[in-house]
Amino acid sequence: MQINLARNDDGAPEIFRSIQGEGPMAGRERTFIRLSGCNLHCRWCDTAYTWNWEGSPFAHESGKKYRPAEEMDKLSVAEAAARVLALPAEGVVITGGEPMLQRAALLDLIQALRVGAPGVRIEMETNGSIAPSGALAAMVDLFVVSPKLAHAGNDAALALNSEALAAFAALDQAHFKFVCQTPGDAAAAAAIAAPHNIAPARLSLMPEGVSSAAIRARLPALAEAARAYGFSVSDRLHIHQFGQKRGI
Numbered sequence: 728m729q730i731n732l733a734r735n736d737d738g739a740p741e742i743f744r745s746i747q748g749e750g751p752m753a754g755r756e757r758t759f760i761r762l763s764g765c766n767l768h769c770r771w772c773d774t775a776y777t778w779n780w781e782g783s784p785f786a787h788e789s790g791k792k793y794r795p796a797e798e799m800d801k802l803s804v805a806e807a808a809a810r811v812l813a814l815p816a817e818g819v820v821i822t823g824g825e826p827m828l829q830r831a832a833l834l835d836l837i838q839a840l841r842v843g844a845p846g847v848r849i850e851m852e853t854n855g856s857i858a859p860s861g862a863l864a865a866m867v868d869l870f871v872v873s874p875k876l877a878h879a880g881n882d883a884a885l886a887l888n889s890e891a892l893a894a895f896a897a898l899d900q901a902h903f904k905f906v907c908q909t910p911g912d913a914a915a916a917a918a919i920a921a922p923h924n925i926a927p928a929r930l931s932l933m934p935e936g937v938s939s940a941a942i943r944a945r946l947p948a949l950a951e952a953a954r955a956y957g958f959s960v961s962d963r964l965h966i967h968q969f970g971q972k973r974g975i
């Protein structure tokens with residue numbers, strides 16, 4: 728089976744070891760594998776090279792379009808697993824793009840990773856609009872689910888799929904992380920969490936921004952808003968450390 732990966736600037740598949748900069752595992756060293764393709768089209772997406780193809784109608788604030796032939800690399804699952812295992816860390820983060828578009832390949836990939844590195848922790852970042860299969864859910868130690876609020880510019884029916892959100896909410900190992908532009912986004916996050924009985928301790932708010940300056944400008948007010956709701960707040964440590972670029 729094959730898996731579609733994003734590419735680094737040098738054309739190599741985007742598999743790299745770094746620190747997790749966001750969410751409940753912030754600060755932990757992880758090996759990342761970035762998949763190509765997304766079913767959403769967020770106007771501020773920081774990985775638009777995984778989906779914003781030439782000829783598509785989607786608007787992105789950068790105005791840039793990309794070519795799949797240049798940005799996507801198909802690897803066999805075995806080759807992808809070997810590349811991940813060559814960069815050992817206590818955990819692997821599968822991210823995108825939207826990993827749930829490749830659920831069948833991910834089952835094979837995680838099995839291969841567990842054979843090569845028994846006990847390795849598997850974490851997955853998803854936009855929460857596509858439910859995991861039961862088999863996949865059983866193999867993932869942590870889902871970081873990031874439902875997209877209105878400012879991302881998606882069709883709400885697609886981005887906030889109630890059935891998919893309910894499926895993630897039912898998983899003890901799912902944490903919900905909302906990308907926020909204003910403190911008022913805390914109320915929008917709470918309104919999404921409430922019908923799914925997502926406890927505040929399972930939810931964090933993170934400032935949208937791809938520069939340290941943008942993140943720092945939003946973080947203090949967002950932290951106050953998070954505290955008012957009992958949510959946690961997430962920084963974006965990798966942006967402070969490396970800036971906005973691929974493979975970090």
Ligand code: SF4
Nearest residue numbers: 765767769772824854
């Ligand atoms: S869901 Fe994630 S990868 Fe997809 S467009 Fe939005 S921010 Fe980008």
